[in-house]
Amino acid sequence: MTLSSHSSNQLRALTGSFKSITVEVVINTDNENYLLEMINIEKSFPGVKALDNAQLKLRKGTVHALMGENGAGKSTLMKCLFGIYRKDSGIIRMEGEEINFNNPRNALDNGVAMVHQELNQVLRRNVMENIWLGRFPTRNGLIDHKKMYQDTMSVFKELEIDVNPKIQIGKLSVSKRQMVEIAKTVSHNAKILVLDEPTSSLTDEEVEHLFRIIRKLCDRGVGIVYISHKLDEIKKISADVTIMRDGQWIHTCPSDSISIDEIVNLMVNRDMSHRFPPKTNTPGDVLMEVKDLTGKYEPTCKNVSFELRQGEVLGVAGLVGSRRTELLQTIFGVESLGSGTISLRGKLIDNGSPKAAIKNGFAMITEERRATGLFPLMNLIFNSTLTNIRSYLKFGLLSNHKMMEDTAWVIKSMSVKTPGQKTKIKYLSGGNQQKVIIGRWLLTKPEVLLMDEPTRGIDVGAKYEIYQLILDLAGNGKGVIMVSSEMPELVGICDRILVMSNGHMSGILEKNDLAKPNVQELIMHLSAKYV
């Protein structure tokens, strides 16, 4: 495997633009039997070549990590596999036979399944109905609930999933819902399973459980394509790694023959030996004080008290469901305040609504960028200026000139990569969208920035830029509260870390705690305190 990819790599360099020659070479050097082969896949969109000579070869019973920054073409390649996009050229083979699926359903019927990052489930129906949706077992023309239950239980037992098949799926945690989705693919007898960022919202413990399930699937001979931005996981779970960049295949090799730094270098094509920028901020006087904060409606946070200093980055850690998001939303006035107080520079303030919070100098970057942050069909000007819209009024009307000036500032100071101000934001990559949203909030000149998973679903290179932005903001005297599920990230850029557990604050790790080698264990321990 290593040999063939190396030789083809060299040949690619040698043959230069003569791609047709490369094609033959790649096919000819194949002598191993693969479960799935995607060879020289090309796909163009108007104005963009999204895939250019993309390759993926998956062995039976192994996990194959597909790596690349956002926009590298990983999702596009998968969409070509599932027939969501039609490839322009190239060959896809499954167990040696050429396949071309028309749609995901067609792929599923042929044993190729995908678990998306954003789970598509009918939240108000129960677990087993979600699993058997579209192919309910029937008896005499009526749905056979008993069989459905038994079949579900047998799959769950096999995968050691502890979920009641009759519970409404919307009431389950994200990790449980994900496991149900994997069980669904097993019930379809999938031979190939694509997991897109499966761990982005899971805690370490849940990740372990997921990995156990993945290993079980591999033992059954299932091949798994694993897309993730979490580099440490790749080494842990995958047998092979394929790295893509700018729609092109870059490198494929066994996971244990490559280091994380090498992977990152290949992904971003620049030296990224440091995952986090150096800390340049110094916390100063107390900026905000939160006392006994409790939300009005369940589920919410209870009796949380802490201080935030000027120029400080305060991390918030905790398991999914520990009410980290609710804490931020209660501070920002999205969720109603039950009891407790918030004061800014010693003065009590009332953040009764987001509008009031903004006026008081707060900004909030929400977790679900697509659902609660973006106006996808609107351009960058609209997306940049909306929060600050009243400041562009001139004689009662909005001044285009001023709005474009500020948009230009957002693009420049956040280094947003975009064809222009009038581009619809849905056409930008996740990282660039996030930069626009941060820029939007900076235009309101906030003192306290609340960030909920600011780097979720963003590629490594853009993550570094976001970290730098956060540290720069703190360096300029702002207070930043940042919720994250990625512990290395919290430890890497925060000054202190507040740990939430089941709605309660279970502790704050101070600077000296963060320097300890077992800091992640400390966080895990506190996270489980009230569970």
Next chain:
Amino acid sequence: MEKKIANRFSSEQFRDFILNYALYIILGAIIVFVSVTTWLDPTKTPFLRVENIISIITQASTKGILALGCAGIIVLAGTDLAIGRILGLSSVVVASLVQAFTYGTRYYPQLSEMAIFQGAGWWLLPIIALILSIAISVLVSVINGFGVAVLEMHAFIITLGTSLITYGVSSLYVEGQPSGSSMSLSTFDQRFIDIALFKFVSFGPFQIPMLVFYFALTAFVMHIIWTKTVLGKNMFAVGGNLEAAAVSGVNVKKTIIGVFAMAGVLYGIGSFLETARIQSCNSSTGTNYELDAISACVIGGVSFTGGVGNIPGVVVGILLLITINFILAFLGVNAYFQYIIRGLIIIIAVAIDVRKYIAKK
């Protein structure tokens, strides 16, 4: 990746182009076809004549003003089924106030005896009528807005409910005539009719009525409101992503009610002018007007998915729609068959609109 912008006209771009302009192309083709065939056939009157065009624009004006109001509600991802009935109620109230003093069975015979309305004082009557028309329309529309924003009802349901209520009220009002009958309110003072139909510009023998001028002015003002005011921006924010708008500090409830109130003002103006244009109102006045207003918006690219649309589109939409209606009548198409065609236009318009925003494969 942005560097690799291709110059060629790819199939996807062609598809987008077709989707964006399909309706314009279809309707434009129909107009050209009818124009050419009627022009070539010496036995028929040619369609493309100045008086026909003026007649179309005049008809489009009042319904266009209604569509301009309704468009904002559709941008909010809502809809308004009450437009026709709101117009019905407002117009009978307007009609009852502006009947000629010489008309025997007028609604308010006592008005002609009041000193204040004599001579130039008569002008107070249409002013009162306009204010009442706007007040009634805004009231009903704000109730709709309240239902959507505060009670969190679907716009479809609340406007369906208020349309029935409004119809009931307007029928009772018509029945309340001194004569006790429910005959149409008609025979208006010529000065009132002239407010809408006075020919303010002439092209030789052809003259353009005031209505067209009001429509143009309303469209211009709405264009400014949509593009240059906080309400306009907030409207697009709420329609495009309600939650993101709320987090960004937009007062969602205020915006929704504001957009409905704005629509109410336009319905009020539209009702007032339509009364003068049709010169006779009864409780069935306004029936199905909402369908034309909504169709015009959808033809003009205001999407039911919310957050998308612009005023020039709505103007083009209503002009195309009225032209098609006019052509059907001009060709002498059976009136019931006309309904079928208008229904098809709505379905095709929405089907194309939906295609624009579903994920492309």
